[in-house]
Amino acid sequence: MESLIGFLISLAFAIFLFIDAPKHNKSRWLWAILGFIFGPIALGIYFIKTGRKVAGWIITILAILVYVVIIVLIALAAALMVNGFS
Structure with a gap:
């Protein structure tokens, strides 16, 4: 179930970037693939590159913070195991 939700979120990023990229003279296929693979980080970088810098930086920084927290929690769980x- 979790993998399905992650897949759908990645697909949503890819579809948005595929539709929005030509409006800013960017390659729709490149940004759709990047959005599918890298998700919110690609979306944040896309926003920065297309002039929506505040939203882009907020999304990018939050995505990086979430990834760091997940990595720390996984490392902590592995250390406890x-x-x-005790």
């Missing part, structure tokens, strides 16, 4: 909870 290896060393135990």
Whole structure:
């Protein structure tokens, strides 16, 4: 179920970028593929490149923070599994 939600979110990023990119003279296929693979980071960079800098920086920074928190939580969970909870 979680992978389906992640797939649909990535697909939504790709569709938005595919539709919006030609309006700013950008390659629709390139940005759609980047949006599908990298998600919110690609969307933030796209906004920065197309003049919507405030929204782009907010999205990019929040996406990076979320990824860092997820990595830290995974590392903490792995450390607790290896060393135990005591």
